[in-house]
Amino acid sequence: MRKRIPTATTKRLPLYHEYISRMEAEGSKWVSSFMIANALGLTPSTIRQDLKHFETIESSSFGYSTKSLKKVLENALGVTTGANMVLVGVGRLGMAIVHHKKFREKGFVIKGLFDVNEDLIGKRICNVPIYPLGRLPEIVKKKRITIGIVTTPVESAQYVTDLLVDANIKGIWNFVPINLRVPPNVAIENVNLCPSLFLLAFRIKLLEEMP
Amino acid sequence: MRKRIPTATTKRLPLYHEYISRMEAEGSKWVSSFMIANALGLTPSTIRQDLKHFETIESSSFGYSTKSLKKVLENALGVTTGANMVLVGVGRLGMAIVHHKKFREKGFVIKGLFDVNEDLIGKRICNVPIYPLGRLPEIVKKKRITIGIVTTPVESAQYVTDLLVDANIKGIWNFVPINLRVPPNVAIENVNLCPSLFLLAFRIKLLEEMP
DNA sequence: TAGATTGTTAATCGATTAACAATC
DNA sequence: TAGATTGTTAATCGATTAACAATC
Numbered sequence: 001m002r003k004r005i006p007t008a009t010t011k012r013l014p015l016y017h018e019y020i021s022r023m024e025a026e027g028s029k030w031v032s033s034f035m036i037a038n039a040l041g042l043t044p045s046t047i048r049q050d051l052k053h054f055e056t057i058e059s060s061s062f063g064y065s066t067k068s069l070k071k072v073l074e075n076a077l078g079v080t081t082g083a084n085m086v087l088v089g090v091g092r093l094g095m096a097i098v099h100h101k102k103f104r105e106k107g108f109v110i111k112g113l114f115d116v117n118e119d120l121i122g123k124r125i126c127n128v129p130i131y132p133l134g135r136l137p138e139i140v141k142k143k144r145i146t147i148g149i150v151t152t153p154v155e156s157a158q159y160v161t162d163l164l165v166d167a168n169i170k171g172i173w174n175f176v177p178i179n180l181r182v183p184p185n186v187a188i189e190n191v192n193l194c195p196s197l198f199l200l201a202f203r204i205k206l207l208e209e210m211p
Numbered sequence: 212m213r214k215r216i217p218t219a220t221t222k223r224l225p226l227y228h229e230y231i232s233r234m235e236a237e238g239s240k241w242v243s244s245f246m247i248a249n250a251l252g253l254t255p256s257t258i259r260q261d262l263k264h265f266e267t268i269e270s271s272s273f274g275y276s277t278k279s280l281k282k283v284l285e286n287a288l289g290v291t292t293g294a295n296m297v298l299v300g301v302g303r304l305g306m307a308i309v310h311h312k313k314f315r316e317k318g319f320v321i322k323g324l325f326d327v328n329e330d331l332i333g334k335r336i337c338n339v340p341i342y343p344l345g346r347l348p349e350i351v352k353k354k355r356i357t358i359g360i361v362t363t364p365v366e367s368a369q370y371v372t373d374l375l376v377d378a379n380i381k382g383i384w385n386f387v388p389i390n391l392r393v394p395p396n397v398a399i400e401n402v403n404l405c406p407s408l409f410l411l412a413f414r415i416k417l418l419e420e421m422p
Numbered sequence: 423t424a425g426a427t428t429g430t431t432a433a434t435c436g437a438t439t440a441a442c443a444a445t446c
Numbered sequence: 447t448a449g450a451t452t453g454t455t456a457a458t459c460g461a462t463t464a465a466c467a468a469t470c
Contacts (some may be wrong), residue, residue, distance in 0.1 A: 003416075006436070006437070007436090008436080009437095010410065010413060010414075010436090011410065012404070012415075013409070013410075013413065013431090014403070014406030014407070014409040014410050015390075015406055016401075017409065018388050018389070018405065018406060019390075022365075022389075032451065032452090033449085033451075033452075034451085038387075039390055040390050041390055042438095043438075043439065044346075044451090044452095045438070045439050045440070045441095046437085046438060046439080046456090048292055048451090048452065048453065049437085049438080049439095049453095049454090050455065051452095051453095052452095052454080058450060059445090059446080059451080059453090060445090060446050060450095060451080061445075061446045061449070061450050061451050061452080062450080062451075063450090063451065063452080064451095064452085075221065076412075076413065076416075077409045077412055077413045077416075078409075078412040078413055078415065078416040079409055079412065081412075082412075083412060083415075092306065092310045092311075095307070096303040096304045096306070096307040097404075099303045100303075100304070100404070102390060102405055103405070103408060103457085106405070106409075107443055108408060108412070128234045146415065147411065147412075148360055149413070154233075155404070162397070163271075164251075170415045170418070170419075171411045171412070171414065171415045172411075173407070173408060173411050177229050178233075179226075179230075179250055179251050179252055181424090185418060186418075187415045187417075187418055188414075189407055189408070189411035189416035191402070191404065191408055191412065192225070192226075193230065193308075193311070193405055194225070194226030194277040194313055194314070194317070195226055195229060195404065196225070196384070196400055196402055197314060197319055197384060197400070198224070198225040198228065198288045198289075198317075199221065199222065199224075199225050199288075199372070199400055200358065200382045200383075200384055200392070200398055200399075200400035201288055201289040201290065201293075201319070201358075201382070202221060202224065202225075202287065202288045202289055203221075203382065203398035203399075203400065204289065204294075204357065204358075204381045204382045204398045205287075205289040206216075206290075206398075207381070207396060207397075207398055208381075217460070217461070218460090219460080219461055219462090220461095243426085243427065243428090245427085250451090253462095254462075254463060255427090255428095256462070256463050256464070256465095257426090257462060257463080259428065259429065259430090260429095260430090260461085260462080260463095262429095263428095263429070263430080264426095268469080269470090270427080270428060270429090271426095271427080271428085271469090271470050272425075272426045272427050272428075272469075272470045273426080273427075273470090274426090274427065275427095275428090276430080287436075319424075380463085
């Protein structure tokens with residue numbers, strides 16, 4: 001990749017990757033911008049503008065080579081390297097994430113869980129041990145953790161984030177519906193379930209009002 | 212609200228609502244565009260442009276009235292009315308969603324669960340019964356369901372979505388990482404966990420490359 | 423009133439789309 | 447080659463920011 005990649009493009013890369021992976025699994029050797037656009041609800045123009053940022057994609061009059069496109073996307077996304085992660089807040093959502101196989105398959109491995117609940121500490125979920133919060137700095141350092149998953153209640157989310165940041169984590173995957181404060185050298189990605197549901201309700205309302 | 216509300220604004224409304232709810236709970240009578248902007252990492256200008264679309268918000272030189280702002284947002288989002296929902300695909304993620312109290316508190320109630328797993332059918336989770344997929348049209352009609360939550364494996368997601376659409380559902384809350392096809396009169400909101408994680412990995416990479 | 427914030431206009435910025443020559 | 451798709455430029459569209467008079 002050459003120039004700065006626009007954020008709008010950035011957000012689509014994981015979607016392209018998902019689609020390309022599926023097409024490759026189905027045995028497709030080539031995918032065109034038309035196919036991708038159609039599958040993802042975008043225009044071919046947008047796809048081409050986005051992929052322009054990556055020089056090493058092999059293309060022809062059939063479209064882009066599935067293999068090279070997948071490779072380039074995985075490189076760009078850092079999927080090839082994966083990451084070691086910890087998860088703080090072992091509620092039901094936290095447990096669902098730990099059990100999710102796909103992350104591990106892609107190299108994103110949860111190495112430790114943290115909670116304040118005394119009853120949980122020492123147990124294991126999917127063979128991942130649950131530690132007390134106090135051991136977070138030690139474990140993060142020892143296991144070379146780069147991503148912290150935050151699935152705590154709202155009240156403790158910022159506190160936990162500060163702990164993670166102090167432990168030199170590089171990115172926060174936040175499932176708590178607040179805007180966590182992190183220094184500029186730490187990446188953050190928010191997954192907001194409640195707002196997402198409200199947004200759906202809002203869209204339904206819009207559709208009903210003006211059909 | 213008067214004119215068409217821009218989609219960019221639409222996506223921020225749930226965040227405003229979340230923040231205002233918290234401020235109201237803390238006893239704030241007024242919130243300014245500066246406060247909201249600061250809390251959510253936006254500019255005051257953006258906040259004011261967004262809220263301009265809603266006429267009934269009471270404002271003063273202290274900012275916006277928390278009470279009226281919350282009310283307007285809840286009205287706009289359709290949060291006041293809530294919705295009856297069904298969930299298809301009772302895996303761990305599905306279960307985590309069923310257990311999530313917040314949705315129910317806000318009036319978004321899951322009235323039925325559906326799965327193909329014979330062992331699950333007839334059981335209850337959080338007092339919500341699990342039905343066989345075949346009974347979906349009947350239950351959706353009887354219980355006046357408007358939102359369908361899709362937490363199935365990728366392979367069955369489109370099939371399940373078609374079932375829901377045929378049963379006259381109004382919105383799909385999709386947790387499966389594919390672009391589901393729905394007719395234009397059905398709203399859809401996607402929650403993509405894997406792409407979200409990859410996006411985080413990508414941002415970490417960007418930060419490392421050019422700090 | 424005085425101080426602060428909104429409401430609003432205009433300018434800037436970025437993202438999307440259209441179109442077509444270059445390429446495979 | 448012929449047909450189809452890319453790569454790229456230019457035009458359009460929408461979103462964000464800045465600035466300041468109007469308002470409370």
